[in-house]
Structure formats: C-alpha cells, structure tokens
Amino acid sequence: MFGWLRIFVGMTVVFVILAQQARQAGAGALDWTACSDAVTDSDASAGDRLSPSLPDNAASLTLAPSTRYDEDIIVYTAHQGWLSRIYLLRTDGSVITFFEYEFYYLADLEVVNNEVYVAEAFAPRVLQVDLDTGDLDVVVDDWSLYYFYDLAFDGTYFYLNEWDLNRYDINGTKDGMASFDGPARGGAWDGAYYWTLNDEENVIKCWDISQWPTITEVPENAFAPPSPHCRGLWFDGQHFWTAESIEDTLGYIYQFDYDWSVIKQWLEPAFQGWSACVVRPSMPDPVPTLSQWGMIAMTVLLIPVGVAVFRRMKRCEA
Numbered sequence: 210m211f212g213w214l215r216i217f218v219g220m221t222v223v224f225v226i227l228a229q230q231a232r233q234a235g236a237g238a239l240d241w242t243a244c245s246d247a248v249t250d251s252d253a254s255a256g257d258r259l260s261p262s263l264p265d266n267a268a269s270l271t272l273a274p275s276t277r278y279d280e281d282i283i284v285y286t287a288h289q290g291w292l293s294r295i296y297l298l299r300t301d302g303s304v305i306t307f308f309e310y311e312f313y314y315l316a317d318l319e320v321v322n323n324e325v326y327v328a329e330a331f332a333p334r335v336l337q338v339d340l341d342t343g344d345l346d347v348v349v350d351d352w353s354l355y356y357f358y359d360l361a362f363d364g365t366y367f368y369l370n371e372w373d374l375n376r377y378d379i380n381g382t383k384d385g386m387a388s389f390d391g392p393a394r395g396g397a398w399d400g401a402y403y404w405t406l407n408d409e410e411n412v413i414k415c416w417d418i419s420q421w422p423t424i425t426e427v428p429e430n431a432f433a434p435p436s437p438h439c440r441g442l443w444f445d446g447q448h449f450w451t452a453e454s455i456e457d458t459l460g461y462i463y464q465f466d467y468d469w470s471v472i473k474q475w476l477e478p479a480f481q482g483w484s485a486c487v488v489r490p491s492m493p494d495p496v497p498t499l500s501q502w503g504m505i506a507m508t509v510l511l512i513p514v515g516v517a518v519f520r521r522m523k524r525c526e527a
C-alpha cells in the first residue's frame with residue numbers, strides 16, 4: 210500500500226509544480242522577447258508587425274489577469290518629442306501599463322471588433338495594436354500620402370483625412386477618396402454620421418457620407434469640443450471621447466455628449482495626449498498551451514492512479 214501511496218504523492222507534487230508553472234505562464238506577463246524581432250520602420254509594409262521600444266521599467270510591467278480580462282480598459286495615446294506611448298488605464302484612471310515607441314507619433318484611435326487601431330502621424334499608416342505585447346501590425350500603408358492624424362471606422366471602411374478623405378477596408382485596401390473640407394485631428398462614426406474634430410476652428414463637424422464620394426456637411430449638428438486643446442475623437446455607442454494635447458502640462462481625457470457637456474474626465478498620466486477609447490480585451494485563446502496540455506495529461510494520468518490507491522486502501526481495510 211505504501212508503495213502506491215508514495216507514487217501518488219510524488220505525482221501529486223509534479224502535478225502541483227506543473228500547474229503552478231502553467232498558471233504563471235498564463236498570467237499575462239508581457240512577452241518582451243518579441244522586441245528582438247522588431248521590423249524597422251523603413252522595411253515595414255502592410256501585414257508586417259512592429260514592436261515597441263523597451264521602457265526602463267519594462268521588467269516590472271505586467272497585466273494582472275483580473276484586470277486584463279474582466280474590466281473595461283481605457284486606451285490612451287500620447288507623444289513627447291520623438292516618443293509615443295500607448296497607455297492602458299483602468300476606468301478609475303490608474304495606470305495598468307504602457308508601451309513606448311521611439312520615432313512614432315501615434316494619434317487618433319478606433320475600435321473594430323474589440324481590437325484597437327491607431328493612426329500614425331510620422332508615416333501614412335494605420336496600425337493594429339496588440340494590447341498584450343504592444344506590437345503594432347501594419348494595416349494601412351499608403352505612401353501616396355504623408356501622415357495620418359485622424360481615424361474613423363463606419364463598420365466597413367476606415368476614413369482618414371489628408372487633403373481629401375481617403376477610405377480603406379479592414380485589410381488596408383484603398384477604396385478611393387472624396388473631396389473633403391478638412392483638416393481633421395480626430396474622426397468618429399456614430400452609426401449615422403461621420404464626425405471630425407477640427408482643432409483650428411475648435412469645432413466638431415458633422416458629415417453625411419451616405420452618398421460617397423459626395424460628402425455633405427451637416428452644419429446644424431456641429432458643436433464645440435470640451436476644450437480647444439482636444440485632438441482625437443471616438444464614439445462609444447452613446448458618447449464621444451477625446452484627449453487634450455497641451456505642451457508641458459497634463460491635460461484631461463474627456464467623455465462628452467453631443468452638446469460638449471462632459472460626462473466624465475480623467476487626468477492624463479503623462480506626455481501630450483491625443484486620443485482615448487475603451488476596450489475589454491478578449492479572453493485567452495481557448496486552445497490550451499503546451500504547459501496546459503501537460504497539466505491536462507497529468508490529470509488524466511492521476512485519475513487511474515488515485516482509483517488504484519483507493520481500491521488498495523479499501524482492500525487493506527477489509
């Protein structure tokens with residue numbers, strides 16, 4: 210009996226160790242090793258993946274699983290000099306983590322299928338953000354243009370203003386352009402109209418794009434943003450979001466209504482802001498990882514051993 214018991218205890222110890230390793234592996238630790246495979250900007254094209262620079266405190270940056278999967282997260286873009294950052298904030302405004310990028314100017318945000326996309330103002334690109342690693346997948350890469358500050362998505366197309374209004378499908382394929390009276394520093398779609406934030410005139414303008422490529426302004430719907438420093442624009446299904454960009458001073462992230470009245474505001478954590486949106490990062494991949502497969506295999510092995518030990522003990526008692 211004691212032989213079986215020793216095997217059972219030994220296998221239980223191995224099981225606990227494997228389970229602990231699997232739990233740590235799935236705890237959302239950021240995979241900074243991916244940075245060594247970074248594609249440089251000049252090499253990149255649509256479909257490539259770019260990695261963040263390493264902030265000084267990279268080793269201490271981790272996402273708590275409960276925060277990562279069970280709460281809405283505010284994504285905030287900011288810049289300072291040649292640096293850009295993407296912050297992940299809790300809804301109380303506290304910082305979960307941030308990713309830093311050298312020689313980037315990350316501007317307006319959009320959310321498509323719970324994935325975050327960002328416009329780049331140092332290159333004519335739209336990048337999809339991996340919120341686990343900070344990696345950026347190149348989606349739009351249109352070198353017939355120079356830069357993008359604003360980004361909107363109407364359910365089918367991205368809209369980006371540069372002289373004209375350019376639109377692209379979800380894969381980054383261009384679907385033409387329309388004559389447009391810009392500029393726009395932020396763009397959003399509210400289900401009915403296309404909205405742009407014009408910082409020079411301190412106004413959020415409304416556009417009917419249903420007759421694309423004919424764009425018709427709806428001036429009676431225009432209204433002022435919460436402050437003249439606001440830049441990006443995002444619509445959460447009910448309200449707009451923006452962030453202030455003020456040199457040497459922290460601005461605010463605003464959630465606001467069609468009449469510019471502020472619903473809620475958060476002090477920005479650092480740098481000069483641009484845009485803010487909200488996502489609930491998806492649950493982990495349902496396909497088990499290698500360590501999880503090991504844990505499952507050990508569980509399957511332990512069941513007959515446990516049954517054998519139980520029967521042996523019963524026989525000894527008899």
Ligand SMILES: [Ca+2]
Binds near residue numbers: 397
């Ligand atoms: Ca936007």
